[in-house]
Amino acid sequence: MNPFIPIVLVICISLSGSESAGLAGKSLIFPTKTNTSFVKLKTPTFSKLSAFTVCFWAASEVVRPYALFSYSTSRSQFELLIWQDINGMFYLYLGDYGAKFSLPKANGLLRHICVTWESQGGVGAAWINGRRSLQKVGGKGQTVKGSGEIILGQTKDRRHGTYDINGCFVGEISDVNMWDHVLNSNQIKMLSQNCLCTGGNIIDWNTIGYTAAGNVKIQDSKRCQF
Numbered sequence: 001m002n003p004f005i006p007i008v009l010v011i012c013i014s015l016s017g018s019e020s021a022g023l024a025g026k027s028l029i030f031p032t033k034t035n036t037s038f039v040k041l042k043t044p045t046f047s048k049l050s051a052f053t054v055c056f057w058a059a060s061e062v063v064r065p066y067a068l069f070s071y072s073t074s075r076s077q078f079e080l081l082i083w084q085d086i087n088g089m090f091y092l093y094l095g096d097y098g099a100k101f102s103l104p105k106a107n108g109l110l111r112h113i114c115v116t117w118e119s120q121g122g123v124g125a126a127w128i129n130g131r132r133s134l135q136k137v138g139g140k141g142q143t144v145k146g147s148g149e150i151i152l153g154q155t156k157d158r159r160h161g162t163y164d165i166n167g168c169f170v171g172e173i174s175d176v177n178m179w180d181h182v183l184n185s186n187q188i189k190m191l192s193q194n195c196l197c198t199g200g201n202i203i204d205w206n207t208i209g210y211t212a213a214g215n216v217k218i219q220d221s222k223r224c225q226f
């Protein structure tokens with residue numbers, strides 16, 4: 001057997017953007033505006049969701065529109081997109097449906113953000129540091145399709161499917177967790193007070209497989225203690 005084959009194999013595996021697992025106690029820091037830096041989370045195994053909660057900690061000093069959480073599928077680049085615009089308006093997109101929330105603008109302080117939604121009543125809400133926004137109603141009967149791609153740090157351009165530099169995230173994000181149901185206000189409050197570091201049943205930050213590309217720093221979040 002050619003002795004070089006195993007070496008070549010090892011090099012190829014490590015070049016193909018090898019997947020790591022578990023981000024417990026870690027933050028992702030996106031220091032610069034690029035369309036090449038991102039962290040792709042391993043696709044969770046669900047066929048469709050009729051309710052969800054997505055929570056994370058984030059801080060950004062950038063004043064322009066950007067994506068905080070981007071889940072795209074074969075049918076929509078915006079299957080589930082959490083987006084912030086230049087005026088600090090906050091959006092939940094579920095395909096063609098968008099709910100808009102007027103919230104305090106992001107700044108350099110980490111804040112705890114959750115978005116909840118359920119299909120039956122179409123009721124959605126955003127939560128900042130454990131406090132709920134007013135509820136918005138829409139997307140009734142819709143579901144979130146499985147087998148998609150979760151990207152942090154970037155979002156895809158609707159027409160071309162490439163990453164759009166004008167929507168990239170610059171800042172720090174951590175503890176991205178997702179559940180297949182709407183958490184209650186006590187649970188969200190506990191998460192926002194660091195009293196609960198358990199992960200979601202759809203995305204569990206502590207164990208999730210991920211691939212990082214470009215200029216992204218994975219640092220100790222100095223929050224949850226394990």
Ligand SMILES: *[C@@H]1O[C@H](CO)[C@@H](O)[C@H](O)[C@H]1NC(C)=O
Pocket residue numbers: 035036161162163164165
């Ligand atoms: C980055 O943007 C350029 C210019 O729009 C585009 O050609 C390229 O495909 C983008 N890269 C990625 C990884 O999406």
